[in-house]
Amino acid sequence: MSASEQAFLGRIAEHERLIHKVCRLYADDPADREDLFQEILCQAWRSYAGFREESRFSTWLYRVALNTAITHLRKKRRFGDNAVGQDWVRNETQADPYEEEVQLMYAAINRLSRIDKAIILLYLEDCSYEDMSEIMGMSVSNIGVRLNRIRKRLKEDCEHQKSARDGS
Amino acid sequence: MDLDALKSGINNRLEQPVTVMSRTVVCKVPRSRGLLIRLRRNLWIETALYLLCTPFMLFEAWRSENFSMTIYNATFSVVMFLLAPVFARLAGRITRHIHADHSVQEGLNELLDILKTYQRRYLQFNLLMVPVCMIYAVALVIAFPVTDMGNDQADTLRLATWQIWLIFIGLLGILMLTTWYLSRWWIHWLYGRFIRDLEAELKSVDDPE
Structure with missing residues (x-):
């Protein structure tokens, strides 16, 4: 080698x-x-x-x-369809509320578009906006706007999934 | 339920190893099933075939005793000689893209442009091949005429020159239209949805609102 x-x-x-x-x-x-x-x-x-x-x-x-x-x-x-994350939601025990929320959030992240997934991935990695901008090729302000929008959407998606499951 | 509160849990899930394969094989066996790698492989194979065939076709064009076969071989040689650099250029562009250090947005833009160029070239190539194959068919008829045909067949062949040209052009038109439609359908089936998705994502990148 x-x-x-x-x-x-x-x-x-x-x-x-x-x-x-x-x-x-x-x-x-x-x-x-x-x-x-x-x-x-x-x-x-x-x-x-x-x-x-x-x-x-x-x-x-x-x-x-x-x-x-x-x-x-x-x-x-x-x-x-892209069904990543759904297996965990179905297969694992739902005893721990934190784990349950993690699973819901994970599934919600997997429903995002490819670019939004990439931004969330970098956010989870604690990258700075400047680093995200360099990796994604987008302006810092654009990253900020998108990130806020994605976080809001994830929150709504999780709450919707939770209420749907509690209802059923 | 906030993303920040769940960060560590999600990171733990994401960081679970996905493979037990040895990393050391990667430098030795870089056989890829990636979209661009396959596309480039196909283009290089086509280019190599064209370059390999051209001297033989030229030789045949030069040596052939039959003038119609000379025309056919010469036409095909010219077509291949023109197409080979076009495909080689596209393959080279893919290589540069593969080795380049693009940001995600730049990478997507370049990928989209490459795929659209490939679609265009694919259509152009198929449409170009129709008249070449028609010339081949006509060349074969002239080179190897049927001598023992019956009276009925002989009657049908007694056509004026303008009628023969009309049939030729009509057939060519129909074949080119059919080829254009089928090629377009095929290439859209292969890449159409992917291109639409990419365009939509890139549009959303440009306009976050």
């Missing part, structure tokens, strides 16, 4: 958590997640030669991962 491959894999190992998060959010089932994981690594390796250290490695990797995930989604969505 060459030195550049070793360096690449070392850096990836440090930020692997980031790729797992993108895969969880953008792929439907375990096999698809593994595919996406591999795809992101392949894509990162292809682009690594062009990485000039002008931005942080995590910022660069987020760009690569999100761009790949958004493209990867296409072939899966043609065959059915």
Whole structure:
């Protein structure tokens, strides 16, 4: 293994958590997640030669991962609706109220559009608005407006789901 | 129920590992099933085939004793010679896109542009192939005429030149229209929904309200 491959894999190992998060959010089932994981690594390796250290490695990797995930989604969505997160809501016990709310919120996040998902992912990662702007290629004010709107929508969606379930 | 209050719980869920596969294989086996990689692979294969076939076709055009076959081979060579750089350029553009460090919005814009260009080229290529194949059919008829035809068939072939041209142009028109419609339907079936989704998302990025 060459030195550049070793360096690449070392850096990836440090930020692997980031790729797992993108895969969880953008792929439907375990096999698809593994595919996406591999795809992101392949894509990162292809682009690594062009990485000039002008931005942080995590910022660069987020760009690569999100761009790949958004493209990867296409072939899966043609065959059915995106039902990520629904399995957890159905399968896991509902005893813990906090867990229940987490599951509802997770399912609501998965119903967002691809770009909104990416913004929420970065928000959950505690990225600054400037970092989000750099990764997404949107203005800081645009990010702020969208984020507020998404959070409001998530809250409404969760409350709606909860009241619907309590009603039934 | 607020997102901030649930942040750690959601992060815990998202951070669960999705794979147990070895990372070390990635540098060795970069075989991809990604949309752009497959698209580029197809374009390179087509380009290579064109470049491979062109010398043979040119050789045949030069050597052929039959003038109609010379016309056909020469036409096909010219078409392939013109198409190969177009496809190679598009494949090169995809390669640059793959290796580039785009932001999400830039990446989507470029991807959308590439897909639309591919759609356009696909349609143009198919429409161009119709007259070439028609020339081929006519060249075959001239090169290898049927000599033992019956009286009925001979009667149907006694047509004025303008009638033959009319039939040729009519057939060409029908075939081109059918090809255009079917190719368009096929390429829209493949990428149409994806392109519409991308356009809608990009529009919402430009206008957050």
